[in-house]
Each structure stands twice: as C-alpha cells, then as structure tokens.
Amino acid sequence: MGSTEETVGSKDTREVIMEATFRALSEHGYSDLRMRDIGEEMELTRQVIHYHFDGKRDLMSSFLxxxxxxxxxxxxxxxxxxxxxxxxxxxxxxxxxxxxxxxxxxxxxxxxxxxxxxxxxxxxxxxxxxxxxxxxxxxxxxxxxxxxxxxxxxxxxxxxxxxxxxxxxxxxxxxxxxxxxxxxxxxxxxxxxxxxxxxxxxxxxxxxx
Structure with a gap:
C-alpha cells in the first residue's frame, strides 16, 4: 500500500481515482461496479473515494x-x-x-x-x-x-x-x-x-x- 499512497501524494488525487475507475470498469462493467472495486485498484480503502465523491453516480459523472x-x-x-x-x-x-x-x-x-x-x-x-x-x-x-x-x-x-x-x-x-x-x-x-x-x-x- 505504501507505493500507492506515495503515488496519490505526488499526483492529482482526482486523476488517481479516475485511472483506477478505468481499470475497475474494464474488469467489472458499469452495472456490477462497486466503490470498493475502485478502491482495490488503488490499494486504498473506498473511504478515500467517498471523501471526494457522493456515491457511484457522482463519481461516474466526474469520470465522464x-x-x-x-x-x-x-x-x-x-x-x-x-x-x-x-x-x-x-x-x-x-x-x-x-x-x-x-x-x-x-x-x-x-x-x-x-x-x-x-x-x-x-x-x-x-x-x-x-x-x-x-x-x-x-x-x-x-x-x-x-x-x-x-x-x-x-x-x-x-x-x-x-x-x-x-x-x-x-x-x-x-x-x-x-x-x-x-x-x-x-x-x-x-x-x-x-x-x-x-x-x-x-x-x-x-x-x-
């Protein structure tokens, strides 16, 4: 987890979450996507995502x-x-x-x-x-x-x-x-x-x- 945390610290947090969302969507698809899946792509907890976005729909809007x-x-x-x-x-x-x-x-x-x-x-x-x-x-x-x-x-x-x-x-x-x-x-x-x-x-x- 340490290397990912360093990445989040050195890059724009939104970009890190968006790139993780790309990977999670590619693997799980939109219908089955969970916030936890995105968090796992960053090796971080989904609380990091919830801090920036009010749920899946809000995150998808930002992602688009x-x-x-x-x-x-x-x-x-x-x-x-x-x-x-x-x-x-x-x-x-x-x-x-x-x-x-x-x-x-x-x-x-x-x-x-x-x-x-x-x-x-x-x-x-x-x-x-x-x-x-x-x-x-x-x-x-x-x-x-x-x-x-x-x-x-x-x-x-x-x-x-x-x-x-x-x-x-x-x-x-x-x-x-x-x-x-x-x-x-x-x-x-x-x-x-x-x-x-x-x-x-x-x-x-x-x-x-």
Missing part, C-alpha cells in the same frame, strides 16, 4: 468529464497551419486515440462506449456525453469552416459535414468494440478519406471552387 477532457484537449491546434492536415489529424485521433502511458485507447473506449449505452437511462450522464459529442463535432466544424474561408475546402454545409464525420467515427469504434471487427477503424478512416475528404478538398490546380 475526465474522459472528455482527455480526448478534447489532446490535439495541439498550434501545430497545424493547414486546415487539411488538422482535419485529418483530428479524425485519426478520434479513431485511434492519443497516446497513453498505460491502459490504452481501446481499453478506454471499451469503458466509454459502455457508459455511452447506459446514458439513455441517466439524464445527467446523457448531458455530459452530449456536451462531449458537441465539442468533438464543433472542433471538426471549425476546421471545415476555416478551410472554406482559406479556399482549401469547397463551400459545403460545415455543420452537417462535422456531424457526419463525428457519427462515422463513433460507429467505426463501436463496430470494433461490439462486433469484434478489428479493421473497422482503418476501414472507417479510408471511407471518410475516399468519400468525404476527397470531395471536400479543392483541386490545387483549379484553385478555390
């Missing part, structure tokens, strides 16, 4: 916000001065995830998509996930709008384009997780590139549409 933060903030926009490169990077990250030191992208997506399915029965969780969906979609919409303004993209309905791409990404991940189609993310990425992005990009030789 934590997942959203990991994915929404992982792209460094300043790296990209080309809307096309930024759009492709955002799509790739949503499909394949940012890098994690431990407990990788697909393990995290397994947990995320399970909670996504349960959100239909919880208005608070639904609102958090809806806000996350909008943040991802809006980030794509913004890039499309920037590309249109710069003459890199054709003049399309950016809102609908962002929604379509976001939905395609979600289904591609779900197909891998729920149906065991391991190539689904790569197939989704290839389909978006062939049937969406190729028609979005302005022909360099012809200039802006």
């Amino acid at each position: 916000e934590y997942v959203a933060e990991q994915y929404e903030g992982a792209i460094d926009v300043e790296e990209y001065d080309d809307p096309r490169a930024e759009l492709e990077a955002r799509i790739e990250q949503c499909l394949f995830g940012p890098g994690f030191d431990e407990f990788g992208h697909w393990e995290r997506m397994k947990v995320y998509h399970e909670l996504f399915a349960h959100a239909q029965n919880d208005e608070e969780h639904q609102a958090i996930l809806d806000e996350h969906y909008d943040a991802i979609k809006d980030s794509i919409v913004r890039v499309v709008e920037d590309g249109i303004e710069a003459g890199v993209f054709r003049d399309v309905d950016a809102e609908r384009m962002g929604q379509f791409i976001t939905d395609a990404i979600h289904v591609g991940r779900e197909r891998r997780l729920s149906l065991g189609h391991d190539d689904a993310p790569e197939e989704t990425q290839a389909a978006i590139e062939a049937f969406v992005l190729d028609s979005l990009y302005v022909d360099d030789e012809s200039g802006p549409a």
Whole structure:
C-alpha cells in the first residue's frame, strides 16, 4: 500500500481515482461496479473515494468529464497551419486515440462506449456525453469552416459535414468494440478519406471552387 499512497501524494488525487475507475470498469462493467472495486485498484480503502465523491453516480459523472477532457484537449491546434492536415489529424485521433502511458485507447473506449449505452437511462450522464459529442463535432466544424474561408475546402454545409464525420467515427469504434471487427477503424478512416475528404478538398490546380 505504501507505493500507492506515495503515488496519490505526488499526483492529482482526482486523476488517481479516475485511472483506477478505468481499470475497475474494464474488469467489472458499469452495472456490477462497486466503490470498493475502485478502491482495490488503488490499494486504498473506498473511504478515500467517498471523501471526494457522493456515491457511484457522482463519481461516474466526474469520470465522464475526465474522459472528455482527455480526448478534447489532446490535439495541439498550434501545430497545424493547414486546415487539411488538422482535419485529418483530428479524425485519426478520434479513431485511434492519443497516446497513453498505460491502459490504452481501446481499453478506454471499451469503458466509454459502455457508459455511452447506459446514458439513455441517466439524464445527467446523457448531458455530459452530449456536451462531449458537441465539442468533438464543433472542433471538426471549425476546421471545415476555416478551410472554406482559406479556399482549401469547397463551400459545403460545415455543420452537417462535422456531424457526419463525428457519427462515422463513433460507429467505426463501436463496430470494433461490439462486433469484434478489428479493421473497422482503418476501414472507417479510408471511407471518410475516399468519400468525404476527397470531395471536400479543392483541386490545387483549379484553385478555390
């Protein structure tokens, strides 16, 4: 227990609890999850968790916000001065995830998509996930709008384009997780590139549409 206590002392307590929640959810699933299961992943008593959260539902709300933060903030926009490169990077990250030191992208997506399915029965969780969906979609919409303004993209309905791409990404991940189609993310990425992005990009030789 000593090493875990040192970790809790040196890292943000919320992050330690959230990462333990990832592991516990992956092992037990949402329906069977107990606060004690999360505590065991930290080798600490569940009283530590109860000190910070008012029960399982409150913890799950914070957990969903934590997942959203990991994915929404992982792209460094300043790296990209080309809307096309930024759009492709955002799509790739949503499909394949940012890098994690431990407990990788697909393990995290397994947990995320399970909670996504349960959100239909919880208005608070639904609102958090809806806000996350909008943040991802809006980030794509913004890039499309920037590309249109710069003459890199054709003049399309950016809102609908962002929604379509976001939905395609979600289904591609779900197909891998729920149906065991391991190539689904790569197939989704290839389909978006062939049937969406190729028609979005302005022909360099012809200039802006």
